[in-house]
Amino acid sequence: MEFIIKISQFLLSLSLLIVLHELGHFIPAKLFKTKVEKFYLFFDVKYSLFKKKIGETVYGIGWLPLGGYVKIAGMIDESMDKEQMAKPPQPWEFRSKPAWQRLIIMLGGVTVNFILAYFIYVGISFTYGDKDYTIDSLEGGYYIENPLLLDLGFKTGDKIIEVNNEPVKSHTDVTKSLISAEEFTIERNGTTKKINLPEDFLGQLSSRKNRSSLFSVRVPFMVAEINDTMQNKGVDLKPGDVLVAINGRDLKYFDQLEPTLENYKNQTVSATFLRDSETIQRDLKVNANGKIGIFPAYSEEKFEELGYFEVTRKEYSFIESFGGGADKFVDQVAGYFEQLKAIFNPKTGAYKGLGGFKAIYDIFPDFWSWEAFWTLTAFLSIMLAILNLLPIPALDGGHVMFLLYEMISGRKPSEKFLERAQLVGFIILIALVLFANGNDIFKAVTN
Secondary structure, three states, X not given: OHHHHHHHHHHHHHHHHHHHHHHHHHHHHXXXXXXXXXXEEEEEEEEEEEEEEEOOEEEEEEEEEEEEEEEEOOOOOOOOOHHHHOOOOOOOOHHHOOHHHHHHHHHHHHHHHHHHHHHHHHHHHHHHOEEEEEHHHOOOOEEOOOHHHHHHOOOOOOEEXXXXXXXXXXXXXXXXXXXXXXXXXXXXXXXXXXXXXXXXXXXHHHHOOOOOOOOEEOOOEEEEEEOOOOOOOOOOOOOOOEEEEEOOEEOOOHHHHHHHHHHHOOOEEXXXXXXXXXXXXXXXXXXXXXXXXXXXXXXXXXXXXXXXXXXXXXXXXXXXXXXXHHHHHHHHHHHHHHHHHHHXXXXXXXXXXOOOHHHHHHOOOOOOOHHHHHHHHHHHHHHHHHHHOOOOOOOHHHHHHHHHHHHHHOOOOOHHHHHHHHHHHHHHHHHHHHHHHHHHHHHHHHO
């Protein structure tokens, strides 16, 4: 079931982005009376799952979900239709249109992706608002389980005070800074300490077999339900009960449970739970693996009420949401450029974390959340737009690069040159796709 939910979100998001991107090329092409021969979701190598011709355009769905395309007559693209290009130019062909019209057609896809991302962020601001954890309120600091962070000197309970000598006020400030972070200032047991990250921190992070979360907010163990096949079936516990002690030993945080139970394998322990405002005692059996067979729950409202953190919330009116959406849009665009900067700098090793379709699939949650779906779709829309703007022949950015050269110099590159450039660009793209998806396979095999 989890797989179905994740793959459904992945395909729905991908399909939406592809169709709207290609629509961004299609609409200006039609406005400028340019013939569009095909409009496809996914690639139709050899055959199509569906196709129907309406007017002069064949609309279809291919079987290979690696993207989509519109085939515009008289344009040197991935179809490499040399037979058509060998014929005399026709008025309804792309190559016959003025350079400024061709530029608008080529920029249409990324423009739609940017606009889509912005309006999604507007909708998220209006519907969900903003919420964050204040750093000062994280009484127990962070839970650190990532081996690389532990090797660098971080410990559970550390509070992050500064990143690159800039004060951090919220949990989001910490997570956003990870791409460019060089130095952390932490508070541990009332004293401050600086921890320097190696230049290839991102590369080391990607290379580790255990890539568990970096900085996790510490919360208590709260009961969701008891596994009815485990040893504590029938114990009188209710969803929402919070574990606070084992055999009289305080247990304030979830991360303290496993090491505590290690000492009581195959034993019965006296567990203290908080139920509403009262404490209750229950005897629990610990199995040979140090487990009690109780599923944990998460409740932001409950944990905030108990004082584990303070959540700052901001709601937006309809008008205010346009400003809130703009802030989110600008932050994400700037953040993605930071990621690209790191990826193209070999010293950071960030290229080792480059992923393909499985990496994108993995970022979707295994439960259905419209907020998460739209947030991820907006991010992927920005990613698709920026990547398509890279000046690589075969990408929109490559076409734009040659069009700008033509508009500035007054000379149009020869069709033979454009064909060769398209071929080179296609080879580069195939290499990047193979590298990214190869990384996915390597990580899956080595983990």
